[in-house]
Amino acid sequence: MKGFSFLIFSFLFGQSLSVFATEDKFYFEAPEQQALFFELTKELRCPKCQNQNIADSDAMIAIDLKRKVYQLLQQGQTKEEVIDFMKLRYGDFVYYQPPVNSMTIWLWLLPLFFICIAIAGIVLGRKRQVSHLDDEKLKKAKALLESD
Structure with missing residues (x-):
C-alpha cells in the first residue's frame, strides 16, 4: 500500500512540475x-x-x-x-x-446583407398583417351594410 501511494504522489508531483516547465x-x-x-x-x-x-x-x-x-x-x-x-x-x-480586400470583403458585407433581409422581412410581414386586418374589417362592414 505504501508503494502505491508513493507512486501516486510521485506522479502528481511530477505533473505539477510540468506545469511550471511550460x-x-x-x-x-x-x-x-x-x-x-x-x-x-x-x-x-x-x-x-x-x-x-x-x-x-x-x-x-x-x-x-x-x-x-x-x-x-x-x-x-x-x-x-x-x-x-x-x-x-x-x-x-x-x-x-x-x-478589407477581395478575399475578406464578404466578412464585412454579409452581416449587412442579413440585416437588410431581416428588415425587409419585418416590413413585409407587417404589411401582410395590416392588409389581412383591413380585409377582415371590409368584410365586417359589408356584412353590416347588407344586414340593414
Whole structure:
C-alpha cells in the first residue's frame, strides 16, 4: 500500500512540475516594450485554437508565437512589423482585424446583407398583417351594410 501511494504522489508531483516547465518568463528593458508585447499577444490569434489569442492559449504553436513576438520586439521591430511578419508567415487569419480586400470583403458585407433581409422581412410581414386586418374589417362592414 505504501508503494502505491508513493507512486501516486510521485506522479502528481511530477505533473505539477510540468506545469511550471511550460511557463515562459519574458523580461523587458522598458515598460512600453512590455505593454506592446501584451497588446500584440492579445491581438494575434492562435492558429490551432482559432478562437483564442496567443496570450490565453497553452498550445505549443501559441507558445512559439509568443517567443517569436518577444524575439522580434527585442530586435527593435515595431508593432506593424511584428504583425506583418506574423501575417506573412501564418496568413491574415492570425490577426484578429482582417484587412478589407477581395478575399475578406464578404466578412464585412454579409452581416449587412442579413440585416437588410431581416428588415425587409419585418416590413413585409407587417404589411401582410395590416392588409389581412383591413380585409377582415371590409368584410365586417359589408356584412353590416347588407344586414340593414
